[in-house]
Amino acid sequence: MTSGAVSIRQIYKAYGSYKALDGISLDIAAGEFLTLLGPSGSGKTTLLNVIAGFERPDSGSLLVDNTEFITRPPHKRDLGMVFQSYALFPHMDVFANVAYPLKLRKADSSTIQAKVTKALETVHMAHLAGRRIHELSGGQRQRVALARAIVFEPKLLLMDEPLSALDKNLREHMQIELKRLHRTLGMTTVYVTHDQQEALTMSDRIAVLDRGRVMQLDTPRAIYDAPNCKFVAGFMGDTRFVPVERNGSDFALGGQPLKVRAAPAKSASDIFLMVRPERLRWHGTPERDNRIEGNVIDVIYLGDSHMVSVELPQSTEISIRHTGAEATSLPKPGDRLALWMTPESSVIIEGARS
Amino acid sequence: MTMAETHMPSIELNTDVLQRSRRKTGLTFIGLSAPAFVLVVLVLIIPFAWLAWMSLYDASGALSAENYARLLRPAYVDSFLTTFKVAAIVTIVCVVLGYPVSYLLSQLPQKVAQILMIFIILPFWTSVLVRTYAWLVLLQRQGLINTWLTNLGLISEPLPLVNNLTGTVIGMVHIMLPFLILPLYASMKTIDPILLRAASNCGASPAQAFRQVFLPLSLPGVATGVALIFVLCLGYYLTPALLGGGRVAMWSTQIADMIAKFANWGAASALSVVLLVVTGSILWIVSALFKAASVTKGGV
Numbered sequence: 001m002t003s004g005a006v007s008i009r010q011i012y013k014a015y016g017s018y019k020a021l022d023g024i025s026l027d028i029a030a031g032e033f034l035t036l037l038g039p040s041g042s043g044k045t046t047l048l049n050v051i052a053g054f055e056r057p058d059s060g061s062l063l064v065d066n067t068e069f070i071t072r073p074p075h076k077r078d079l080g081m082v083f084q085s086y087a088l089f090p091h092m093d094v095f096a097n098v099a100y101p102l103k104l105r106k107a108d109s110s111t112i113q114a115k116v117t118k119a120l121e122t123v124h125m126a127h128l129a130g131r132r133i134h135e136l137s138g139g140q141r142q143r144v145a146l147a148r149a150i151v152f153e154p155k156l157l158l159m160d161e162p163l164s165a166l167d168k169n170l171r172e173h174m175q176i177e178l179k180r181l182h183r184t185l186g187m188t189t190v191y192v193t194h195d196q197q198e199a200l201t202m203s204d205r206i207a208v209l210d211r212g213r214v215m216q217l218d219t220p221r222a223i224y225d226a227p228n229c230k231f232v233a234g235f236m237g238d239t240r241f242v243p244v245e246r247n248g249s250d251f252a253l254g255g256q257p258l259k260v261r262a263a264p265a266k267s268a269s270d271i272f273l274m275v276r277p278e279r280l281r282w283h284g285t286p287e288r289d290n291r292i293e294g295n296v297i298d299v300i301y302l303g304d305s306h307m308v309s310v311e312l313p314q315s316t317e318i319s320i321r322h323t324g325a326e327a328t329s330l331p332k333p334g335d336r337l338a339l340w341m342t343p344e345s346s347v348i349i350e351g352a353r354s
Numbered sequence: 355m356t357m358a359e360t361h362m363p364s365i366e367l368n369t370d371v372l373q374r375s376r377r378k379t380g381l382t383f384i385g386l387s388a389p390a391f392v393l394v395v396l397v398l399i400i401p402f403a404w405l406a407w408m409s410l411y412d413a414s415g416a417l418s419a420e421n422y423a424r425l426l427r428p429a430y431v432d433s434f435l436t437t438f439k440v441a442a443i444v445t446i447v448c449v450v451l452g453y454p455v456s457y458l459l460s461q462l463p464q465k466v467a468q469i470l471m472i473f474i475i476l477p478f479w480t481s482v483l484v485r486t487y488a489w490l491v492l493l494q495r496q497g498l499i500n501t502w503l504t505n506l507g508l509i510s511e512p513l514p515l516v517n518n519l520t521g522t523v524i525g526m527v528h529i530m531l532p533f534l535i536l537p538l539y540a541s542m543k544t545i546d547p548i549l550l551r552a553a554s555n556c557g558a559s560p561a562q563a564f565r566q567v568f569l570p571l572s573l574p575g576v577a578t579g580v581a582l583i584f585v586l587c588l589g590y591y592l593t594p595a596l597l598g599g600g601r602v603a604m605w606s607t608q609i610a611d612m613i614a615k616f617a618n619w620g621a622a623s624a625l626s627v628v629l630l631v632v633t634g635s636i637l638w639i640v641s642a643l644f645k646a647a648s649v650t651k652g653g654v
Contacts, residue, residue, distance in 0.1 A: 054551055075554040075563075087552035091570045100566075101556040148556065 003030030003065060004155030004188035006051070011060030013046060013212075020046045021057060022212035028190065030155075033182050035191045035199040037235070038209035044192045047209070048160055051190060053077050064156060079156040080149030080187075084164060086141045088133045094120070094144050095129040101152040119151040120144075122181065139170045146178075150185060157189045163198065175201050196236050200224060208232045226347060233274050233349045240318045241272035241349065242292070251348055254313060258290050259343035270351025275341070277307070280320040282328045284340025292318070296335040306330055310337055402630070409623035421624035430608065430625075437605040440519070440594065441587035444526045448583055449576065451527065452534040456575075457568075459535075460542035471539075474532050482529060486596045489525045490516060493597070517599025525593040530586060534579035541575025542568075574644070581640045585633050605629050 006028040013021040021043045028034045036044040049055040051062060053074030062069045069077060080101075088097050098116045107115070120126040123143035133141065142162060149157055162178075163171045179202045182189050193199055199206050200220040207217045208231070216223055216232045227233035230241065244251045244258060251258040253273060260273075275292075284291065297317070298309040306322040308331060320339060322330050331337050412420040424430065455474070459467045477485060492498045493516035500512040515521055545568060553563035591606035598604070605625065612622035 052551075052555060054554075073554070073559075074551070075557050075559050077555075078557070079555070081552070081555045083548055083552060085546070085548055087546065087548045089549060089552070089567055091567075100553075100558075104557040104562065152557070 005030040005065055006156065006188065006190070007061075007063040007066075008047075008051075009061040009063070011047070011050060011057045011062070013043075013050065013055065013057040019212045021050070021060075024060070024209075024212070024214055026207055026214055026217055028188060030188055031186050033179070033189045033191065033202060033204045035193060035203040035206045036209055037193060037196060037199040037206050039194055039235070041211075042209040043212040044194075044209050045160055046212075048158055048190060048192045051156075052079065052081050052158055078152075078154055079158060080152070080154040081158040082142075082145045082149045082160065082162040084161045086145040086162075086165075088141055088144055088148070090133050092133070093129070094125065094131050094133070094136070097133065097144055098147045098151050101148065105152060115151055116147075119147040122150070122184075123147045138165055139174070142166060142174065146181075150181075150187070153185075153187075155187055157187050159189065159191045161193055162191075164193070164195070171198075178202060200236075208235060227274070227349065230270075230272065230349050230351050233347075237276045237278075238319070240275045240316060242275055242312060242316045242318065243314050244271055244273050244348065246271060253290070253292065256291065258346060258348075259288075260346045260348050261344050272349045272351065273341075274347045274349045275318045277318075277320050279341055279345040280318065281340040281342065282320070282322075282326045284342070289340045289342050290346055291338055291340055293336070293338045294318070296331045296333050296337050299330065299333060308337070310339065405623045406627055408619055409621075409627050411620050413618060413620065421620045422628075424621060425624060425628060429603075433603040433605055433608050436603055437588055440522060440526070440602065440604060441584050443519075443523050444530055444587050445580055445584045447523065447527045448530050448534045449580065452531055452538060452579070453572075453576070456535050456538040456542055457572075459539050460545075474535050477528070478532060482592055485528065486525055486593050489521070489528065489597060493521050493524065516597055518601050519598070521597035521599070522594045522602045525597040526587060526590060529593060530583045533582050533586065537578040537582065538572065538575040541578070542572050545571045577640065577644060581637060585637060588633055588636075589629060 008024055008026050008028075011021050011024045012019070024043070024047055026034075036047060038044045046055055050057050050060075051069075053069070053072060057070070060070065064077075064079075089100065092100065095116055098119055099112050102112045102115055116129070117126060120129055123146050125140065125143045125147060128136070128140065131140075133144070136144065142165075145162070149159075159178075163174050166174060175198055182202075191199075191202065200223075203220055205218060206220055206223050208215045208223060210231050216228045223232060224236050227236060233239050234241070242253065244253050246252075247257070251260060251271065251273075258273065280292070281289070292310075292312065294310040294312040296308060297311045298307075299322075300307045300309070302321075304323070307319050308322050309317055309319045311317050318339075322328075324330075409421050410417055410419070412418045425434075459470060462470070490497075494500070495512040495514075495516075497515070499515060500509075503509045504512065515524070549567055549571070550563050553567045554560070558566060589606055590604065591610060594602045594604040595607055595610070598607075606629075609622050609625045609629075612618050612625060
């Protein structure tokens, strides 16, 4: 079996003066689950369409297993794709939809029967093989679309926000199922989403895209814990940025020196402490940890916890969850509150990437 | 509100007011549909009942089936078959010419398609009579087309383009084409272009994607256009009468002759009733086939 390694080099694509892809280069290892993450307009879907062959870039190179794919028409690329709207053929039933790629490859009917049944079993849809597409629910259509994309065992599977049309519970369930499927089938997967949670849950690596450029390409943990710029930091989690001052090689917050884990090497003027609700602690020691003080302005009930919003003197708002397991009682709006951050979780972020 | 309160008088609450409001809505609907209903009864149902009634009386005024028995004579059977032949040829030619145009329009950017659409709708704004006479000028023995072809040395004798079946078909195709293109274009616009991408991703060449995905999905539009044209052709009078030169005996021509030449209203009525019943049956069969087709399973 060929491996399915993808190498993208210097891909540019402009629509008029708008740069959809601004020199994208990235390597995807064989068997890897790579997510293209970014807001709408970041170029993630355009890049996926370039890989699938639906968009012709202005320049660049696309190597799949060291073969140049850039001018190859889509029907000769042999890669599976799950579309956002599923794109199932309404005039065919479930079986015929999944059998379509095999029929085009001139497989004989017993092979088709066996492979379609296997693909439908993989996505738990074998019992509905005779259904019409319009008789299926959104989740079922999603599974059929997936079966159609994997039935001919492509070495590369592309997914364009396949879960975005599903409701929250089903989406979370499908995330786990897709991840398991990837482990079983082992095909290289390029997954497009704007949902950071989805990206973190499923990916081996994440490429965060903004305005047609790859901002950071790393493991989910590194992207989340050590974002390399304000854009990536802000895209992941419920991130707030607290402005800090620079004192030579050290940093300070409201005059107090900060103990930080990572610091940018360059001396940018805009520097912030990255604060996320789960990084804040209710307790700490002044010798070891960083202390952040402010006024409670809001306490919101969330069911499993309360979200306590705190306004800092720098007129920045941060928040922390109160689950009831803490030794502290729930504060009231107007209270003065001191929160803590360990040095390991204190990350300094540069404002503008220079 | 407490539990006790919500459970108490639930059945009686506002029943009369709600009933009155429902009645008022009903009256509004009747009031709004009344003019159309009266119009249909006055100009469609009553005249047709009258027509059917007249067709049952012979020339002497006696009740008989003579008018219908007459229709079995060879001349009428021939005319009946001619009518269907012309309608079928015109419909087929329209599909062959109109399908590619509709396809092109559906694939072009909206703005360009709208401009091109004007050229298709434009003939609608011109009188059928004017267009038919224009064809007469173009197609006759000394007409534009024959003159050009002769001058170019392509033909030595003028082609018989008019006063026959050819002329009738050319004229009718010109008039009927928009009736195919418009519904077909509308139905093609509803085909999601992503489906064609999906097909090519599955490995279908552009030709295969067209044949196996686009074409089957456009068939409902084709059927609508075909039914529309075919039915219009069955009762078409003006163009066959002018461009057929008396050689194309359509059913409608027979009706006109029966009144204009023989003043036989009973016979003309019988012809009309037959045409109407046949047309109605065709529409009914097509829609029934459609329902059947949408229920049965499809496949590649």
